[in-house]
Amino acid sequence: MTNLRTLLFFVTCLWATAADAQRYELRDSWQCIPVSKMKEPGTTISSPGFALKSWLPAVVPGTVLTTMLANKQVPDPFLGMNNKHIPDIFNTGKEYYTYWFVRDFEEKADAGQEVWLHLRGVNYSCDVFLNGKKLNAKLHSGMFLRQTYNITAHLSKTGKNRLAVIVYPPDVVGNPNGGQGGDGTIARNVSHQYVAGWDWIQPIRDRNTGIWDKVTIEKTGKINIKNPHVVTLVPGKRTPGATQQPATIRVTAELENPGNVPQKGILQYSLDGNRVSKEVTVQPHSTLEVKLPDLSLKNPKLWWPNGYGAQDLYDLKMQFTQAGKVSDTEDIQVGVREIQADWNTTTRSKQISVNGQRVFIKGGNWIISDAMLRFSDERYNAEVRFHRDMNLNLLRIWGGALTERPEFYEACDRYGILVMQDFWGSGDCNGRWVDPMKADDQWTRRKYPDDHNLFLESAADQIKMIRNYPSLAIWCGGNEITLPVDIMTPLRDSILPALDGTRWFVDYSNSDDMSFNALGGNGDGPYGIQPLTRFWNYRTWPFNSEIGSVGVGDHHSLERFLPEANRIAPAYSAETRREKVDSVWQYHKYIGYDHHIEPYGKATDMRDFGKKAQLVNYDQYRALMEGFSAHMWDWYTGVIIWKTQNPWTALRGQMYDYYLDPNACLYGLHSGSEPLHVMYNPADTAVAIVNNTFKHQYDLMLVIDAIDMKGNVKQLTQVFVEIGPSTTRKIIDINREIREMAKKEGMFLSLRLLNLDKKPVSDNLYWLPDATGNHSGLQAMPKSQATATARTIAKGKVEVTLKNPANAPLAFFNRLALVDPNTKQRILPVFYDDNYISVLPGESKTVVMEYTPQSGLVPVVSVEGWNAEEQLIQIAEK
Template sequence: MMRETLHDGWFLRAVGGPVPDVLVGRQVPAQVPGSTHLDLMAAGLIPDPFLNRNEAELTWMHRVDWQYTTGFQTQAPRPGERVELVFDGIDTVATIELNGHLLGHTANMHRGYRFDVSESLRDGGNDLTVTLRSALTQAEQMEARLGWRQRAYPHPYNAIRKMACSFGWDWGPDLQTAGLWKPVRLERWDTARLARVRPLVAVDADGTGRVDVHLELDRAADRDYTAVVAVGDREERVTVSGDTAHVTVLVPDARLWWPVGYGDHPLYELTITLLADGEPVDTDRRRIGFRTVTVDTEPDEIGTPFTFVVNGTRVFAKGANWIPDDHFLTRITPERLARRVDQAVDANMNMLRIWGGGIYETDDFYDACDERGMMVWQDFPFACAFYAEEEPLRGEVEAEARENITRLVAHPSLVLWNGNNENLPAYTDWGWQDGLQGRSWGIGYYADLLPRLVAELDPTRPYAPGSPYSPGDLPPNGADHGTRHEWDVWNVVDYTHYRDHVPRFCAEFGFQGPPTWATLTRWIHDQPLTPTSPAFLLHQKADDGNGKLHRGLAPHLPVPADFAQWHWATQLNQARAVAFGIEHFRSWWPRTAGALVWQLNDCWPVTSWSAVDSDERPKPLYYAIKHAFAPRLLTIQPRAGRPTLVVVNDHDQPWTGTVLATRQTFDGDVLATADLPLSVPPRSTTLLDLTDDLLKPADPRIEVLIAAADGVRVHHLFAEDRDLGYDPTPFTASVTPAAGGYRVDVRANSYVRDLALLADKVAPDAIVDDMLVSLAAGETHSFFVRTTVNLQLPSALVNPDVLCCANAAAGAVESRR
């Protein structure tokens, strides 16, 4: 097998639609893999769509047709040789021509295409042309052909197999990318190639690892071949006389792959070599991990659980939802993906859910998750819409599902295939049924086609019809069955209402906040910068987003008029809201078996639900998630009508000792104290009663209850921040240079709540090791700020707008002592 990459010498030009004068008759160099926006940006012909209001100025690109062209040198096929032109991914509607010969058409971003060029390839120079039609125009025509179907956003993203959020979302831009977004190459062979390799990995009852490798050949010569399959130092071979083969390799005493926090995640090298007359003609290499995974959905006295079971161990899923990490997908590097997964691991997560309005992620993403023990829940790409089940859409859905199930089957991190995002409640609960008028809406995919394909191609993993989902005729988003999305919080009610429900598994919940200051001010240059300034509003995509931010903030903290203070207060409230939800859900383990925050990441600079913004900077929310997902957690929750200390132990070892609980004034005077015996079994929770003298403050405005054990603490206030008598200047701080950055030492002279160091305000690359730290009077804490910048004024790190806390956000109400 010979492969010739075709990534050089490409040019791009606009060939149809509302082409601006500057582009008429002009071609520019093009990057492949790449996209039209990036090529025009590189040529200086359009501004960066992420900057200010540029997104709105580029809507003309939605209707333009584009053409990519390149020339390349090669040889014509030899007698008996097969040659195919391979596109791993085209975005999206394309016509392919080689030397004037029509090779075919494409209409699906989520799959690859192969074209036989044996008749059209020639010796010497060859001319390749890819003409891309407007995806929006194609989608509108498909909708007219198949019938209108409801969706959450204006463009008919549900009528085309393209990344749905390319057409805009409540956190993403409406740019409607186009391009050759994955590699392009020629493949040549005169014997046979490994057309498909599908390794099914299992663990037998005696601990033996089993790898069943299913092979499909594409033959140029009719002869016998030998397939050699090696796993580590174990090897098996089989003669392949037809087009398919099955080889089983057994690995005694296989080392098990575990989710992060539950054990190691060893990977084994799997090599498949195809031999002809003893010589290799094609090879496939990948890494595998041995583990078993199921989801427990056996009905119980409450309803229907949804608990992941890995290697026989029940796992609480701590994680977040994942969207494409850049709206321009070809800018996402393996290194960027590794950094993002590392951030998830460092935030004590063990699962990422790839949301159905994006893409089937790249192998680079899964490789990073495999290596780090990060479990992955993969949605099929259907989101917040009804989908036609007729041709040609149905055939494309099946083709993409077959290809991607086969591609991803070897990754141990993949633990669930999920049919769709929110399309089931859209049918039952959102009032959309009447608009269907009897037309199909997608249930045939979720209840029939996709589970059949998973059963056929990947029986090693569970499948869920959708998220949220409840079995049978039950409402999909019920709390007692299956998975739930909790969006009344944020949309309708205060975040304290997370406690209204005890879901079996919460697959989505979240709260908005702006990006970090450095990211915000890099991309939005409004003067003055306010929550309602034009560019800021363009980067707030949620319906009534600012109104919901204000209504969510007001019960807890004043809504500041100053923008910098508003920025900090809304970030703090976002962090508080999500941590509140996480702690509630974790406190109900094992009844509740998972909490996946919406969302880990961003695809552009935007006010959103993310914990990490588009410039890769962690927001205060990130640190709140890290604390709330810590392996050991103390949280005060209502039980039987009174505050109760819930101890969560997500360790393999028991947690024993003593919890020291104190009620004290903000000035540090201890008013009540108790030692609570602590004995929590592994992977479990325990409730500890709190005595009345701990729970009944003399003055709720100036008192706090603190419970601590082994460095783990919980702080419980007796009123909302806006009503508390915080000291407005509760600490002193100093800065000392340190290797790789600076150390900031803080000493509390009164109670300090949620101390944060917004270091990016001082140096754009600065990252602080922790945030949202609360201190009792007399306590100290040291922050480490990592930066490459040699600060001229290190004291800037302790300025009040940088080193800030909830005391200031609450308005520094004068305390009564």
């Protein structure tokens, strides 16, 4: 009986000590109205008794345009030419997209409690009212500046409250005249620039005006913990998985006392069974930054980038307590790692190291998850996971967009994706080049934005918001141009050292630090389809921040946003060397495949075009990463693809479409970027191995086979090899063997690395053209005889096996999908451990699909190959 009483007392105490610390989001049940239909002041509108007649449901977080779309007031701007039919703010005037947003909620403060209202992002300006009172003393401006208000005294005694926010569009909305960022004046604001249009997107008509990020209520005791900061120091050169020497954990936090009397208590945190604390007193109406004693963490589990080691994360719980009662709590996930950037004298560029080991950067440029700012944890997770599946290890957040959200960084922490975070500027809008599309000359544009102090205040705030994430590796001043000197100098020399001080700051995305070419000059590119040999032979920038190509999906992808009348394949003319392209394709920023489809046979329709485009896609991105990897630490320290995703239904630069349906670009990168990879150099016909791990790889059997179009296999060589860590090694030249075999109709070249268990650790298949450069053999290839079976192996996991009988043609380039059996539409997103797979005669391959099951839906598997018609396979239950 005594033990039971003790247990009940202990549980009750736990509940009591945590009762003051609460946080929740005001997400649903918002209402809105355009300011043109509501002339009452905010003090009246925010009174709980004021009737909200004719108000509409609002999307918060969201924008005016997402709300209008939800209320069916505008067509979906991502489909067809719909965006052209939505009024643009440049023509309507700003009042058209100026809106009131209102949210009723229940809350009251108990004795000893403080209640806080947080707005994490409003674009562009706003006034905030609660229960008839205005909360902000002056107009709040800036897309990237968070707001916090202590609302304790303004809460209704009944507990029924009304929050009202009037949101104004950017001060300067810009003319969307077809230039990069339109006429450039959108950059006069401290906000994103792509909303006036870019070469990958049409203009966002409301310029994303709205309460675009989360609104939360927080309840604390008398002290509020703000902006905790965790720094991890990992000295020396570390090895993944080994017993580690200690790491140092340094923690600070801001403590705010809004009351009239001093508050004494203990700031403490716990991490991996360790407790660190400090007794402090916070004076009235003040904020105090507190530095806690350093913690020496024994044998830490380290965080590593994708492909190099595990992404271990620790839970850190920070609390401020007074007399044993918790006033506030902050929970932080900590990745113990240290980022270094040093000069590579061979490449003449910076190189990135993590925990003392240099990492060859294989990255993608990221614009934004959704062009209309419709963010979700699930979408962030899917998109970042796709980049993990591409075997990439870095994402660069392009400077014409925004500071990415904490939920994005959480996904990058989870999947081991380093992040290069640009601040808000671009060479296009901010004056690097002469541009007749711009309203102002370069001298004027060089001074953008109009309010430099707002830029610096916003930058400091955003640094505090994301600095704890281990994935954040690099700060970048701007895209292809430095920030104005009176912004860049304090940002680089004062703000970042004071608020972070642990990461490399590169002054702009293709600065000399990243991209100085030994042959002279700096830059990025090239863009568009390249001959495959160029990726191997042409020496580009040593840390190339942008090099890009195509990315059209197959017909399933295209049909999601192209009207039926516009599903017309681009037609290439050898005489004019140009493509004839449908107007809707052009509106969606199609980038040309030109003559590169022709070697596979002229496309007969859109479906055929999409099918052949996938072969080009796979080849382009595999060769890109192979060519850069072949010269790592010699020519290059890294490469960042322009770009790997689209936040709009654009027809360029994407490994998966806006609807999260992957195309062959993703799996070309998945192959070409794998940590241990065997590859064929089309420029010198040599076979090489790249080892992008920290381990020496021994006892690998290299098997090289040549296969003709009928499926006859000829082994060219079989030899044991080894390769050192972070190294590329040329193994053998096979020019003599393949020249005659490929001459007539092309051939397949199979490269494999097998371990001592005879299991493939790298499996790479190339399709080589005939002597004329055409794939004549593929065009007349015999039908596949492969069969497919599928079975459930766990909830949300399906295993598909393709078997190809002996003495059969190679089963080439099979695209797997999970399909709704009723609509025949693909289920999205689905994650595949491989796709666009080929199976040699007498062999089989297995692919695992992972998806989120839907109640009442039993999917089927679609298998469609280059030489096989689509078939639908029933999934056997476990």
